[in-house]
Amino acid sequence: MSDEHQNKKREQMEKYSTNDEGKMTTNQGQKVSEDEFSLKAGERGPTLMEDFHFREKITHFDHERIPERAVHARGFAAHGVFQPYESMEEYTDAGFLKDPAKETPVFVRFSTVAGSKGSSETVRDVRGFATRFYTDEGNFDLVGNNIPVFFIQDAIKFPDLIHAVKPEPHTGMPQAASAHDTFWDFVANNQESAHMVMWAMSDRAIPRSFRMMEGFGVHTFRLVNAKGEAHFIKFHWKPALGTHSLVWDEAQKLSGKDADFHRGDLIEAIENGDYPEFELGVQIIKEEDEFKFDFDLLDPTKIWPEEEVPVKIIGKMTLNRNVDNVFAENEQVAFHPGNVVKGIDFTNDPLLQGRLFSYTDTQLNRFGSANWHELPINKPVCPFHNNQRDGFMRQTINKGQVSYHNNSLADNKPEPAAEEEGGYVHYQEKIDGHKIRARSDSFKDHFSQATLFWNSMSDVEQDHITNAFSFELGKCQSSSVQQQVVDMLANISLELAQNVAGNIGAREPQSGGSNVTKSSPALSMMNTKFKPNTRKVAVIIDDDFNGEDLMSVVNDLKAEGIQPEFISDKLGVKKAKDAGEAQVDHTFLTADSVLFDAVYVVGGENITKEFFTTANNFINEAYSHYKPIGATHKGVKWLENNRIIGKAGVVTSDDMKEFASQFKDAVAAHRHWDREMVYVEL
Ligand code: HDE
Numbered sequence: 001m002s003d004e005h006q007n008k009k010r011e012q013m014e015k016y017s018t019n020d021e022g023k024m025t026t027n028q029g030q031k032v033s034e035d036e037f038s039l040k041a042g043e044r045g046p047t048l049m050e051d052f053h054f055r056e057k058i059t060h061f062d063h064e065r066i067p068e069r070a071v072h073a074r075g076f077a078a079h080g081v082f083q084p085y086e087s088m089e090e091y092t093d094a095g096f097l098k099d100p101a102k103e104t105p106v107f108v109r110f111s112t113v114a115g116s117k118g119s120s121e122t123v124r125d126v127r128g129f130a131t132r133f134y135t136d137e138g139n140f141d142l143v144g145n146n147i148p149v150f151f152i153q154d155a156i157k158f159p160d161l162i163h164a165v166k167p168e169p170h171t172g173m174p175q176a177a178s179a180h181d182t183f184w185d186f187v188a189n190n191q192e193s194a195h196m197v198m199w200a201m202s203d204r205a206i207p208r209s210f211r212m213m214e215g216f217g218v219h220t221f222r223l224v225n226a227k228g229e230a231h232f233i234k235f236h237w238k239p240a241l242g243t244h245s246l247v248w249d250e251a252q253k254l255s256g257k258d259a260d261f262h263r264g265d266l267i268e269a270i271e272n273g274d275y276p277e278f279e280l281g282v283q284i285i286k287e288e289d290e291f292k293f294d295f296d297l298l299d300p301t302k303i304w305p306e307e308e309v310p311v312k313i314i315g316k317m318t319l320n321r322n323v324d325n326v327f328a329e330n331e332q333v334a335f336h337p338g339n340v341v342k343g344i345d346f347t348n349d350p351l352l353q354g355r356l357f358s359y360t361d362t363q364l365n366r367f368g369s370a371n372w373h374e375l376p377i378n379k380p381v382c383p384f385h386n387n388q389r390d391g392f393m394r395q396t397i398n399k400g401q402v403s404y405h406n407n408s409l410a411d412n413k414p415e416p417a418a419e420e421e422g423g424y425v426h427y428q429e430k431i432d433g434h435k436i437r438a439r440s441d442s443f444k445d446h447f448s449q450a451t452l453f454w455n456s457m458s459d460v461e462q463d464h465i466t467n468a469f470s471f472e473l474g475k476c477q478s479s480s481v482q483q484q485v486v487d488m489l490a491n492i493s494l495e496l497a498q499n500v501a502g503n504i505g506a507r508e509p510q511s512g513g514s515n516v517t518k519s520s521p522a523l524s525m526m527n528t529k530f531k532p533n534t535r536k537v538a539v540i541i542d543d544d545f546n547g548e549d550l551m552s553v554v555n556d557l558k559a560e561g562i563q564p565e566f567i568s569d570k571l572g573v574k575k576a577k578d579a580g581e582a583q584v585d586h587t588f589l590t591a592d593s594v595l596f597d598a599v600y601v602v603g604g605e606n607i608t609k610e611f612f613t614t615a616n617n618f619i620n621e622a623y624s625h626y627k628p629i630g631a632t633h634k635g636v637k638w639l640e641n642n643r644i645i646g647k648a649g650v651v652t653s654d655d656m657k658e659f660a661s662q663f664k665d666a667v668a669a670h671r672h673w674d675r676e677m678v679y680v681e682l
Pocket of ligand 1: 111127360
């Protein structure tokens with residue numbers, strides 16, 4: 001085992017790992033002499049019941065599947081570490097947040113919500129962002145999403161929401177998509193969803209990469225310090241590479257070209273040593289300020305605008321190791337928002353309260369036993385013991401006679417007090433109320449923050465939201481549902497409602513609108529970080545290119561963390577006209593424009609018509625997705641043919657140094673929205 005990235009969790013998991021090297025045996029340890037033919041009565045005779053090897057192999061296979069997650073079935077995970085920048089002792093007694101020298105192992109699973117386990121990864125959906133911290137004081141699971149609010153305010157509505165968004169029961173369609181009647185019928189008739197659907201229709205719901213998403217704990221939690229003093233907080237993850245998205249047409253095409261696009265991207269980045277990094281931030285509100293805001297802190301359909309309550313960055317998470325086995329780690333991890341450590345506590349957010357029940361229950365269904373905490377990926381790195389015993393698949397051999405409390409025969413008592421012994425003590429919030437099934441009046445404003453979100457978007461982002469609503473509602477069959485949603489949108493923005501109505505043939509609302517004029521610049525992805533690192537550039541190349549110039553550009557791009565890959569008509573080697581050659585990574589058959597962030601057209605001296613036509617489609621598609629396009633040498637001629645020279649994000653130059661520098665900036669910008677499309681003249 002290499003010592004790189006060694007930590008307590010890894011050491012623990014290594015004990016369960018096997019390389020399956022050596023001679024094959026049955027599960028009982030008998031050496032297997034033959035694994036190709038079952039035992040038969042005669043070469044052409046029936047298989048014999050006594051073939052224990054056959055029976056064992058088939059039986060195990062028959063039972064290999066476990067139920068997929070009810071939601072978030074499609075996901076992928078990685079290991080890493082978290083380290084705080086400073087001690088958060090003032091706010092929390094959580095050990096892993098108090099010592100800046102301490103590295104805590106983490107395991108993160110990213111996911112889509114609606115799709116089944118085998119669905120495409122680039123669909124329009126919320127992304128799960130679940131992080132487990134294996135702290136010395138037990139597991140802390142921050143089970144969040146890449147969108148900071150949720151569709152509903154009370155957990156009792158979760159089954160309704162999920163029934164509405166999952167494939168419709170009478171057809172089993174559509175897979176991994178919200179663009180159908182039942183989802184939008186739910187939204188129109190449960191208008192607390194208004195804020196969240198604005199996010200879900202924005203580009204946040206089609207991330208470029210798991211590495212380029214923000215993460216949010218969504219609910220308000222409490223941090224509690226050693227003195228028992230509490231603060232309300234919200235958790236944030238901020239990606240080092242900034243928050244970036246696909247464009248919708250690209251996302252849809254990617255679903256076909258590479259349904260594993262996001263996991264592939266994560267695996268590759270970690271393999272290349274480009275470890276994804278996320279900074280942990282907290283927004284903090286004093287207990288006595290609970291009622292000072294125009295939203296209720298317990299309402300999970302509300303954000304705390306960053307301009308009003310700044311995000312304090314408190315540490316960094318680095319993902320540095322891929323999983324060894326997808327089932328044992330990715331599938332068997334059982335997150336639970338109720339897994340907290342001392343110093344972190346819940347609030348009365350009714351969505352969070354309901355989640356605290358659901359996650360235990362769902363794991364019982366997935367694993368068929370209460371012993372899932374014994375699975376290697378779920379085991380805390382600190383010792384754990386109590387009087388719980390037995391059950392299906394129990395592995396621990398609890399020695400001794402005592403499995404009850406109180407007792408006098410053993411010393412297995414609870415730790416009495418938080419401060420002295422580290423036992424978890426719940427924050428002693430005073431509660432006084434009537435038993436009642438109701439929504440608090442303070443939860444009833446469903447539209448102000450939806451408008452805040454809309455106001456905060458750039459023109460491009462607003463266009464994308466309008467188009468997304470038009471797409472989703474355009475896919476609905478029921479004109480009543482379409483109209484109900486349009487009428488609902490009028491409460492957020494009349495302009496949005498009217499534009500969507502125009503696109504889908506619904507009646508344009510004439511009144512409505514919002515008097516919210518505030519905006520929150522932090523919500524716009526235009527204000528994120530822009531970096532060239534790990535962006536993939538398709539270098540289109542044929543024989544007789546200028547070798548020296550190409551290498552100069554490629555080296556300069558690589559120095560900026562950009563990843564050039566060579567694309568041509570055939571695999572093999574392409575020869576330069578001067579010195580050098582290039583190994584082709586992909587052909588036009590195996591690669592596609594949507595798999596790259598940018599295109600660099602180098603060309604060659606004597607390309608064929610077929611080559612030119614195929615390459616042209618590649619370039620045009622990248623252009624239509626607003627991607628950076630660069631060209632030197634013969635490539636410049638091609639772009640002239642396409643009439644795209646001089647357009648935004650299109651870089652050409654005779655000077656290779658200057659070209660590489662300008663192209664790098666164009667790549668860092670990611671998309672060039674102010675680019676005009678080239679239309680066919682009528
Ligand atoms: Fe979940 N959610 N959820 N959820 N959730 C599950 O638990 C549930 C909610 C989230 O990668 C399930 O182990 C209820 C909000 C993530 O393994 C299930 C409610 C947020 C993941 C469940 C919510 C989330 C899940 C399915 C409403 C963001 C994937 C399998 C009260 C803060 C974790 C499982 C992973 C998974 C229930 C709402 C995030 C069924 C009842 C809000 C990231 O237990």
